[in-house]
Amino acid sequence: MELFRKDDLKNLIEKGDGNCISIFISTKESTGRNPKGAIKLKNFLKKSEDQLESNGLKSSNIDKILKPAKDLVEDSHFWNNRSDGLAVFISEDYFVYYHLPLEFHDEVIIENDFYIKPLLPLVTEDGIFYILTLSQNDIKLLHCTRENISEIGLKDIPTSLSEALKYDDPEKQIQYSSHRGTGGRNEALYFGNGDSSEDSKQDIVRFFRKIDKGLHDILNEENAPIILAGVDFLLPLYKKVNTYSNLMEEGIVGNPEDISLEKLHNNAWEIVNPYFKEEKIKSIDEYKNLRNTNSTSNNLEKIVSSAYFKRIDKLFVADGHQKWGEFNPTKNKINMMKKEESSSEDLLNFAAIHTLINGGEVYKVESEEISGENLAAILRY
Secondary structure (H helix, E strand, C coil), X not given: CCCCCHHHHHHHHHHCCCCEEEEEEECCCCCCCCCHHHHHHHHXXXXXXXXXXXXXXXXXXXXXXHHHHHHHHXXXXXXXXXXXXXXXXXXXXXXXXXXXXXXXXXXXXXXXXCCCHHHHHHXXXXXXXXXXXXXXXXXXXXXXXCCCEEEECCCCCCCCHHXXXXXXXXXXHHHXXXXXXHHHCCHHHHCCCCCCCHHHHHXXXXXXXXXXXXXXXXXXXXXXXXXXXXXXXXXXXXXXXXXXXXXXXXXXXXXXXHCXXXXXXXXXHHHHHHHHHHHHHHHHHHHXXXXXXXXXXXXXXXXXXXXXXXXXXXXXXXXXXXXXXXXXXXXXXXXXXXXXXXXXXXXXXXXXXXXXXXXXXXXXXXXXXHCCCCEEXXXXX
């Protein structure tokens, strides 16, 4: 799985310019032999075709716009991907898709901007965390939410000590690569043999510094918590070189190659869940304490306007709700609509987009958590 970051979200937001098609499909059971996702995509593309035609686009132009997505329908290799969800975004001059660790509600939405609300769990601080598994033979970075765990491809990062020392010290690279234990197992590659000499430690520290640097390139400006998993000899060594701001103090002790992904995920969630509860509860309590003052609002028109004009610090969006309409920034007014129309957009989605663009935080919540409201905000001023 490729990491979906705030930069990807911002790119989607910037590309929105009328007739933007956003398709979300659950692909958990889709494979090349059982392409349920392909059938869903085909049906959604037909619906998109009809909608674009009613919006006044010519058939030849519609065919050109939808062709990249239609090609995916027939690609059996594409449907062998094991992610939980597929998100496809199409406009007149833009096409991109993401295999993501979210089991989406199947839907297609066509409006002036791309629909990003279902992606919020991937880009907000509420519920995203990482597991970094440490072994000399196999480094992995796992992207996690409460429900899902997926491995992120590590580009330009050495994933084994032998690879890290390839150019620094070729003789040690050969030594680490060839050290074998009983049954052919690479004993030295698991740090389980009490080999704690100063020379060996320095090699590991050099290796971990390369990983730490590489993680900064991957995670960029993210601040989601990272939990380390590895034998107890390794965890303090990595913590000594770590420069990431949100490394959790508690880790998962044990050889991660002997622990299933499910167990890793469960153990990590036990560590990180109190952190998320505390951060989210603090934000919700802050809203409740300020409720009915000028520092908060649950008024849709005020929130949409405040999001656009950079006035929202924290936004709370209830799951499963949509409010259709259009916002006129010149007049600072919204025009509500009873249902989705060609000129409308989901104003909750609009508020989330502009809050994120303007540096605010967005929390996906249940309406009961914010006193039964579908939308609420803490204002900057």
